[in-house]
Amino acid sequence: MRNLKLNALMKQFGLFVFLMVPVLAQAAGLDAGTSALSSFQTWMYSILGVGALCYLVYRVIQAMMDNIGWMQVVISLGYVALAGAILVVGNYMWSIWGS
Numbered sequence: 001m002r003n004l005k006l007n008a009l010m011k012q013f014g015l016f017v018f019l020m021v022p023v024l025a026q027a028a029g030l031d032a033g034t035s036a037l038s039s040f041q042t043w044m045y046s047i048l049g050v051g052a053l054c055y056l057v058y059r060v061i062q063a064m065m066d067n068i069g070w071m072q073v074v075i076s077l078g079y080v081a082l083a084g085a086i087l088v089v090g091n092y093m094w095s096i097w098g099s
Contacts, residue, residue: 045087047081048087052080052083053086054078055080056073056076056077056080059072059073059076060073
């Protein structure tokens with residue numbers, strides 16, 4: 001039951017952030033909003049990159065301790081590559097059809 005409440009709270013927070021970022025960007029001016037969103041994007045990509053690297057290191061350590069097979073490490077590497085590809089394709093599509 002507690003997990004359900006936390007899940008609902010995270011969805012509400014995500015919706016709040018999604019709806020408030022454009023409002024805050026307009027309140028500070030377009031240039032300031034663009035700069036803030038650009039720095040937020042850089043910060044978020046850095047955090048995601050460090051998280052992906054930590055995940056891969058964790059999986060390699062598990063494989064070295066014979067808890068998982070090396071094929072699971074390769075699959076994990078594929079997951080990380082797929083997540084990175086989704087970000088790249090999303091940015092490309094935004095440059096084509098976005099503002």
